[in-house]
Amino acid sequence: MSNWTDVCALDDIDDEDVMRFDHNNHTYAxxxxxxxxxxxxxxxxxxxxxxxxxxxxxxxxxCPKHNGRFDIRDGRALGAPVCINLKTYPAKVEGGQVLVQLG
Incomplete structure (x- = not known):
């Protein structure tokens, strides 16, 4: 069972940019x-x-605090000071809307 959540319009995020998304007491990027x-x-x-x-x-x-870096495609930590990978979620664009699969 897929649980796709409508996040925003694709045009709400500039190319090579990130947007915060809060859902059910959890923060996503x-x-x-x-x-x-x-x-x-x-x-x-x-x-x-x-x-x-x-x-x-x-x-x-x-990351804005200590310059830790992650690969946004797979969440992989790319070196000190980060050593724990980020959890990733499937994302897609349908009809100009960004959808993320949270469950």
Whole structure:
């Protein structure tokens, strides 16, 4: 059973950018790169800072606090100070809307 949640319009996220999305007391980060969308947990695994305040460079999000970096495609931690991967979620665009599968 799929549980797709409507997050926003694709145009609400600039290319190579990230947006915070809160749902059911959980924070997510939704990214856009080359008109593809990705979704991860919204807090850095190192210091629990909101990744939506970070910088997206191609497929990498850089945490604003200590410059930890994650691959937005698979959540992989890319080196110190982060060592715990981010959880990722399926994301897609349908009819110009960004949808994320949360369950």
């Amino acid at each position: 939704v990214y856009r790169y080359n008109d593809k969308v990705y979704a991860t947990d919204g807090l850095c695994t190192h210091e629990h800072v909101h990744l939506s305040d970070g910088l997206v460079m191609e497929h990498v999000i850089e």
